Amino acid sequence: MARRRREYSAQERRELWERWKRGESVSEIGRALDRAAATISCTIRLRGGVAPCERRRSRLVLTLQEREEISRGVAAGESARAIAARLGRSPSTVTRELNRHHGRRGYRAAEADRCAWQRARRPQRCKLARQPALSRIVAAKLRQDWSPEQIAGWLKLAFPDDETMRVSHETIYLTLFIQARGALKRELVAHLRQARSLRRPRTASRANRGQGQIVDAVSIRQRPAETADRAIPGHWEGDLLAGAANSHIATLVERHSRFLILVAVDGKDTRSVTNALSRQVNRYPRRSVALKD
Numbered sequence: 001m002a003r004r005r006r007e008y009s010a011q012e013r014r015e016l017w018e019r020w021k022r023g024e025s026v027s028e029i030g031r032a033l034d035r036a037a038a039t040i041s042c043t044i045r046l047r048g049g050v051a052p053c054e055r056r057r058s059r060l061v062l063t064l065q066e067r068e069e070i071s072r073g074v075a076a077g078e079s080a081r082a083i084a085a086r087l088g089r090s091p092s093t094v095t096r097e098l099n100r101h102h103g104r105r106g107y108r109a110a111e112a113d114r115c116a117w118q119r120a121r122r123p124q125r126c127k128l129a130r131q132p133a134l135s136r137i138v139a140a141k142l143r144q145d146w147s148p149e150q151i152a153g154w155l156k157l158a159f160p161d162d163e164t165m166r167v168s169h170e171t172i173y174l175t176l177f178i179q180a181r182g183a184l185k186r187e188l189v190a191h192l193r194q195a196r197s198l199r200r201p202r203t204a205s206r207a208n209r210g211q212g213q214i215v216d217a218v219s220i221r222q223r224p225a226e227t228a229d230r231a232i233p234g235h236w237e238g239d240l241l242a243g244a245a246n247s248h249i250a251t252l253v254e255r256h257s258r259f260l261i262l263v264a265v266d267g268k269d270t271r272s273v274t275n276a277l278s279r280q281v282n283r284y285p286r287r288s289v290a291l292k293d
Helices: 010-021 026-033 037-046 064-075 080-087 091-100 109-119 132-143 148-158 169-177 186-191 202-207 270-281
Strands: 236-242 248-254 259-265
Touching (some): 010 026, 010 037, 026 037, 064 109, 132 148, 148 169, 248 270, 259 270
Antiparallel strands (some): 236 248
16 A cells, blocks of 8 residues: 655654664665655755754743633633733733734634744754855855865964854855755765765764665676577566656566566565565466477
């Protein structure tokens, strides 16, 4: 059965990044969260391989419990001043809260809290996006194959009295890997010492050594001669086609007759492909082919 599209819960998103930090592959993370490996990969690449900071509420904003008190006070017909006195808040705070969320008649604590949480998203532009002159200098140095560490050190020497013309090497890396920041072009990644498009945990190089390679692989050059010249029936050749929206189709071709089988699979991992092919092949009748001399 194909996986349904669904949003990450806070717990799932936290587990995804914890597993990525431990060096697990996208396939392992996908199996743990029951997600397609391509979905996990897209989520990680959007952040350049860097885990986002976990959102926290300011201690100054209204809590869900306070909003529930406001809702109960409104239902009891209390004034904003009376509700504020019980909460230890300013009356204007309660008034603004009610006006933002449909007034006294339509106020609901849970809905108000959810809307406030969404409205609190105020992402700040990174320093390189706010400072075009600094961004141009960094881009020019990257084109000259300077490393971000070298650029950050040089800026301190070149502009000792100008704080606006300084940037850390981590900010340069993040701006390159997270293109949503919109300050440095993607092509500049090719000038890094290691031209990769996302940040990988140090543990990944040790934990996933050999990842992406087939274990005990046999080269196609070693196949028997009767398979290569298509003289004898019974030899099959498989492949996997990837489409939009994480869709995949496995193909099986009998080399002698060119008979083709197409099988829709849930994902591109080994288990999904082999299970789907096994179910499909078992539908066909078993027939013995007698070969005469």
